[in-house]
Amino acid sequence: MMPYFKFDYFGADTGLVFAFLIGIGFGWFLERAGFGTAKKLAAQFYFKDLTVFKVMFTAIVTAMLGIYFLSSFGFMDISQVNVIDTYLLPQIVGGLLLGIGFVIGGYCPGTSMVACSTGKIDAFWFVGGIFLGTFIYGEVYPLIEGFANSTHMGKIIMPVYFNIPYGILVFAVVLMALGGFAGAEWAEKKFGYKRAGAVNEN
Amino acid sequence: MSENVKIRKPKPYTNPYLAGLGLGLVLLLSYVIMGRGLGASGAVSTVVASGVNAVAPTHASGNNFYAEYLGDGTTNPFKDWLVFEVLGVLVGGFVSGMFAGRVKKSIEKGPRIANRTRLYYAVIGGALMGFGAKLARGCTSGQALTGGAILNLGSWAFMMCVFGGAYMFAYFMRRQWL
Numbered sequence: 001m002m003p004y005f006k007f008d009y010f011g012a013d014t015g016l017v018f019a020f021l022i023g024i025g026f027g028w029f030l031e032r033a034g035f036g037t038a039k040k041l042a043a044q045f046y047f048k049d050l051t052v053f054k055v056m057f058t059a060i061v062t063a064m065l066g067i068y069f070l071s072s073f074g075f076m077d078i079s080q081v082n083v084i085d086t087y088l089l090p091q092i093v094g095g096l097l098l099g100i101g102f103v104i105g106g107y108c109p110g111t112s113m114v115a116c117s118t119g120k121i122d123a124f125w126f127v128g129g130i131f132l133g134t135f136i137y138g139e140v141y142p143l144i145e146g147f148a149n150s151t152h153m154g155k156i157i158m159p160v161y162f163n164i165p166y167g168i169l170v171f172a173v174v175l176m177a178l179g180g181f182a183g184a185e186w187a188e189k190k191f192g193y194k195r196a197g198a199v200n201e202n
Numbered sequence: 203m204s205e206n207v208k209i210r211k212p213k214p215y216t217n218p219y220l221a222g223l224g225l226g227l228v229l230l231l232s233y234v235i236m237g238r239g240l241g242a243s244g245a246v247s248t249v250v251a252s253g254v255n256a257v258a259p260t261h262a263s264g265n266n267f268y269a270e271y272l273g274d275g276t277t278n279p280f281k282d283w284l285v286f287e288v289l290g291v292l293v294g295g296f297v298s299g300m301f302a303g304r305v306k307k308s309i310e311k312g313p314r315i316a317n318r319t320r321l322y323y324a325v326i327g328g329a330l331m332g333f334g335a336k337l338a339r340g341c342t343s344g345q346a347l348t349g350g351a352i353l354n355l356g357s358w359a360f361m362m363c364v365f366g367g368a369y370m371f372a373y374f375m376r377r378q379w380l
Contacts, residue, residue: 023290058222094338099367105327129328
């Protein structure tokens with residue numbers, strides 16, 4: 001029964017080996033997509049190159065469908081899958097900070113690791129910034145602990161929260177992603193580096 | 203000589219939908235094997251907490267944030283799933299970059315900004331991300347991708363806000379990128 005680790009097919013130490021191997025796959029595909037350079041990532045926010053959106057939503061839809069079908073056919077016990085607790089307000093504020101940090105710094109934490117591994121100097125400074133920001137958070141944590149733990153809603157997934165059947169919501173997300181992809185292709189032709197007559201700055 | 207030119211020219215990136223499919227399968231595999239998704243920023247927290255603990259142990263143990271990452275002292279905090287996964291990310295990124303001829307020392311930016319300014323912005327952006335990711339309990343990997351795939355309510359709210367924040371602020375950063 002999946003997930004294998006939760007059903008004691010192997011121990012935590014073996015899990016670390018899988019962590020390393022899964023990380024290799026993760027880093028490989030981030031680099032393949034072109035996420036090792038801040039220019040390509042930041043272009044997302046000027047409608048020049050929407051690769052970030054396309055890769056992210058293809059990945060989300062792929063994994064979402066996989067989990068949905070594996071659990072529907074009884075191969076996976078979805079109740080054993082980790083769900084991070086929702087803390088709505090801190091996550092909204094944190095998300096906005098991340099978004100602003102993304103367009104200022106040009107990376108997110110995962111992509112900055114990949115950029116470091118391929119020699120991007122700005123990524124090393126960015127990772128230094130992550131350490132700094134995490135340290136600042138740790139130091140001010142006693143002051144903001146109340147806010148950081150506010151609006152705690154527990155482990156709550158959208159089908160439960162909105163009271164929509166799981167399969168219907170999965171289908172809706174697929175449709176939304178397909179609509180988004182069509183929109184992204186259109187926007188790239190209209191504003192992007194790929195538009196007719198544009199200088200290829202990739 | 204043409205052989206030489208061939209080696210220097212980096213290969214084009216993979217089609218975004220194909221790269222996304224690959225990334226999604228890695229994420230799915232992580233769920234199937236471990237019952238958990240991917241991550242990145244959490245590994246930094248382990249290092250920071252351990253660093254503070256090494257310099258000022260009483261200060262670290264009195265702080266709930268550091269204490270959470272340090273554990274109860276019976277296990278080494280670096281024997282952590284995310285730490286090993288991020289080490290893998292570094293290897294995977296490097297190997298992919300090597301095969302494609304993209305491993306090269308450079309500073310990524312638009313043509314209208316000085317190198318030094320770019321590096322300052324990188325630190326500021328990284329710091330905002332580090333802080334924000336702690337508040338949000340994860341970053342683009344741990345929340346948006348991982349939580350997105352299991353339709354986690356907080357992850358989707360977070361994801362909308364990441365894109366919202368970036369698009370709202372993009373105008374002020376246009377000189378850096380365009």
